[in-house]
Amino acid sequence: MSDSSNENKKPLISIKHLYKVFGPNEKKILEQVKAGKSKDDILAETGHTVGLSDINIDIYPGEIFVIMGLSGSGKSTLIRHFNRLIEPTAGEIEVAGSDVMKLKEKELQEFRRNKMSMVFQRFGLMPHRTVLQNIGYGLQVQGVKKAVRQQKAEEWLKTVGLDGYANQYPGQLSGGQQQRVGLARALCTDADILLMDEAFSALDPLIRSEMQDQLIELQEKLHKTIVFITHDLDEALRLGDRIAILRDGILVQQGEPVDILLNPADDYVEAFVKDVNRARALTVETVMQPQICRISSETIGEAVLQMRKSKHDYAYVVNDDGYQGVITQDTLENVEKSDYSNEIDPSLLEDVPSVQNDALLETVIPDMLDNELPLPVLNEDGEVEGNLCRSTLVDVLSEQPNVEEKEKEKEKEKSYV
Amino acid sequence: MSDKSWLSEIPQLDRYQLLSIRKTLDGAYRSFSREYGDSIESFFDPLLSFLIWFEKLLLGTPWWLVIAVLAVFAYAASRSWKLTLGVIVAFFMIGFFGMWDNTMRTMSIILVSTMLAIMIGIPLGISMARSDRVQSIVTPILDVMQTMPAFVYLIPVVMLLGIGKIPGVIAVIIYAVPPVIRLTNLGIRLVDKEVLEAATAYGANPMQRLFGVQIPLAMPNIMAGINQTIMMALAMVVIASMIGVKGLGQPVLKSITNQYFTLGLLNGLAIVALAIIFDRISQSYAKRTLQNFGGH
Numbered sequence: 001m002s003d004s005s006n007e008n009k010k011p012l013i014s015i016k017h018l019y020k021v022f023g024p025n026e027k028k029i030l031e032q033v034k035a036g037k038s039k040d041d042i043l044a045e046t047g048h049t050v051g052l053s054d055i056n057i058d059i060y061p062g063e064i065f066v067i068m069g070l071s072g073s074g075k076s077t078l079i080r081h082f083n084r085l086i087e088p089t090a091g092e093i094e095v096a097g098s099d100v101m102k103l104k105e106k107e108l109q110e111f112r113r114n115k116m117s118m119v120f121q122r123f124g125l126m127p128h129r130t131v132l133q134n135i136g137y138g139l140q141v142q143g144v145k146k147a148v149r150q151q152k153a154e155e156w157l158k159t160v161g162l163d164g165y166a167n168q169y170p171g172q173l174s175g176g177q178q179q180r181v182g183l184a185r186a187l188c189t190d191a192d193i194l195l196m197d198e199a200f201s202a203l204d205p206l207i208r209s210e211m212q213d214q215l216i217e218l219q220e221k222l223h224k225t226i227v228f229i230t231h232d233l234d235e236a237l238r239l240g241d242r243i244a245i246l247r248d249g250i251l252v253q254q255g256e257p258v259d260i261l262l263n264p265a266d267d268y269v270e271a272f273v274k275d276v277n278r279a280r281a282l283t284v285e286t287v288m289q290p291q292i293c294r295i296s297s298e299t300i301g302e303a304v305l306q307m308r309k310s311k312h313d314y315a316y317v318v319n320d321d322g323y324q325g326v327i328t329q330d331t332l333e334n335v336e337k338s339d340y341s342n343e344i345d346p347s348l349l350e351d352v353p354s355v356q357n358d359a360l361l362e363t364v365i366p367d368m369l370d371n372e373l374p375l376p377v378l379n380e381d382g383e384v385e386g387n388l389c390r391s392t393l394v395d396v397l398s399e400q401p402n403v404e405e406k407e408k409e410k411e412k413e414k415s416y417v
Numbered sequence: 418m419s420d421k422s423w424l425s426e427i428p429q430l431d432r433y434q435l436l437s438i439r440k441t442l443d444g445a446y447r448s449f450s451r452e453y454g455d456s457i458e459s460f461f462d463p464l465l466s467f468l469i470w471f472e473k474l475l476l477g478t479p480w481w482l483v484i485a486v487l488a489v490f491a492y493a494a495s496r497s498w499k500l501t502l503g504v505i506v507a508f509f510m511i512g513f514f515g516m517w518d519n520t521m522r523t524m525s526i527i528l529v530s531t532m533l534a535i536m537i538g539i540p541l542g543i544s545m546a547r548s549d550r551v552q553s554i555v556t557p558i559l560d561v562m563q564t565m566p567a568f569v570y571l572i573p574v575v576m577l578l579g580i581g582k583i584p585g586v587i588a589v590i591i592y593a594v595p596p597v598i599r600l601t602n603l604g605i606r607l608v609d610k611e612v613l614e615a616a617t618a619y620g621a622n623p624m625q626r627l628f629g630v631q632i633p634l635a636m637p638n639i640m641a642g643i644n645q646t647i648m649m650a651l652a653m654v655v656i657a658s659m660i661g662v663k664g665l666g667q668p669v670l671k672s673i674t675n676q677y678f679t680l681g682l683l684n685g686l687a688i689v690a691l692a693i694i695f696d697r698i699s700q701s702y703a704k705r706t707l708q709n710f711g712g713h
Contacts, residue, residue, distance in 0.1 A: 113620030124615030128633045138619040
C-alpha cells in the first residue's frame, strides 16, 4: 500500500511513452506531438485530436490506482488502452510481464478473458439477459459449463448484496443495483485486474458512497489491482492508494493522495484540490509536527533538565506503559528543588488525550478544541511520534493553504533541531 | 456551330441510335437467356419442388387442422386469446366464402418468399452493419429495388424463367426483401456501444459478439423488418398473379378485367385478413421480446 514497499515490487501494469492520436493519419501526426506541438495547434492545423501524450504509469499489485481528470482529459481513452479496446498510436503496455501490444487477436481475447475485467460508467449490462446470466457472462465467454457458472454467479450475487434478484432483468433494477451487477460480473471471472471506468459517476451521491464503501470492503478481502477512473477528487482520495491526474492527455501529477493534496503540481491540480474537504481526506500523520519534547526520565530533576534543553514549554511524559500525559514548564519550575529526586507524580501531569496517527483530521477536531495544549500523536505501537497543534490544523483546513510557506517553515524547524 | 437548336431542345439520340441500343441489349439478354435459361431454371428446381410440396401440404391438410395449427401459432406468439379467436373466425369466413384453396396457395407462396427473404436479408443486413463499404454499395441497390416499378423487373425474370411460381417468388422477394435488410442493418448499428464494448472487454470473439449481443439486441428492429417484409410480400400477390402465380391474386385480376366487383372485394378482403393476421402475430411476438428490454 505505501510507496516504500512499491520500490522493491515489480509493477503489474507498466505503461511507457504511450501516445494516442485520433484521426486518419495518426502515425504522421505523432511526430508533431513528439516535437512538442500543442494539442490545439494540431487540431487546428490537421484536424487530428491528441488523446494521450507520453503517458508513463506503473501500477503495483494490490493497489487501487486512480486516474483522475475532467471530461475530455483522456482518462477513459487511457483505461481502454489497458486491454486494448483502443489501439495506441505508439507506446508500450506491459501487464504481468507480457507485452500486450504483441498479442494476436486470439491471444488478446484470452488475455481479456483471464487477466482483466471491466466495470463501465453506464453499466454495460445486457438487457436481454437476467441478472444471473449477466454476472456469468465472462465465464460463458470462456466456455465454462452452465452449472458451474451459475453457481459462481450466485455467490457473487450474494456478495454484492443482491440476493433474490437473480432472475430479474437489468431494466427492472435501479442504477445502484445495476452497477452492483456490473461489479459482480467483473469479479466473477476472478481476474486479478479490475478496470473501473467512472464506475460510480452515474449514481447519486448517497448510493455512490455506499458503493465506495462496498468496494473498499471487497478490496480488503480480495486484494485485486484496481484501476479506477473518476472525475471526482473526493472519490479519488477516498479510494486511491495512488492518484494520477490527467489534463488534456498529459499526466500532470502522480502520487499518493496526500502529495497531491498538499503539494499540487500546478494550477490545474490546485484548482481541483481547492474544493476538497481536507478534514475528511487527510490523516493526522500527514500534518503532525514530529519535533517534540519527550520526557522519559524517572525523576523530576532529570525532567527539568530535559525540559530546559528543548525549546518547548511542555513535554509528553512517557514511561514503559506508553504515553502518560503532558507536563508543562511552569509546573516543573514550581516544584521544590528538594523534591527533584522524586519520581514524576501523576498529579503533576495535565490530562491531554492522545490521537492515533491514522485518524482522519475530522475525528480529532473535538479533542483539539477541548485542549489548549497540542495533542500527542501515537503510532501503532503506542509511541508518541509527534504532535498536532491548533495552528497546524487551522492552516491545513483553511481554504488557501500557502503550501510553499509551510515548506519553508518546516525547513526552518529542521535547522533548529 | 451555326446550329443553335441545342439551346431550345435537349440534345437527343436519334431514333436509329436508340433502336440499335435497344436491339443490342435485348438481343444480348435474349441470347443470354437462351444460353443459360435452362441451367438457371434447373438451379431453381429444388426450390420449385419445395414450393409445390408446401402448397400440396397446405391444400391436402383438412381445414380444421390448418385452422388449429394457425391458432396455436397465434397464441404461442402473442399469448392473446382475442387474436387467436380472430384468426379462427377469419379463416372460417374465408373458407365459408369459397376462397380456401386460393388462400392456402397464397399463404404457401407468401410464407416461402418471406422465409427466403429473411434468409437472404438478415445475413446481408449483418454484413452491411459490419462494413461501411458494403453499406454504401447495398443501400443504392435497395433504393432501386424499392422504387423500380415491379412490372419492370418482371420482364427480364419472365424472359429468363418463363411464367410460374419461381419467377413469382423472385419478384416477391425483390420487392419485399429491402425492409428486413435495412432494419437488420439499422438494428445492429444501434446496439448500445457500451454493451458491445463490455462484451469485447470480457474477451468475446466476433461470433460471440454477433450472436450473444448484437442480434439479440437488434431483435426488435429485425422483427419490425420481418413484419414489413411480410406486408410487402402480401402486397405483391396481385402483381405476381399476372405472371401465373395461383392464389388470391388471380380472382382479383379476373374481376378487374371482367368488372366483377363482389368477387374482387371478397378476395381483396381475404388478402387484408391474411395481412392483418400476419402483422398482429409478428408484432406481438416482437413486443414480447421487447418487454425484457429496459422496461421499468
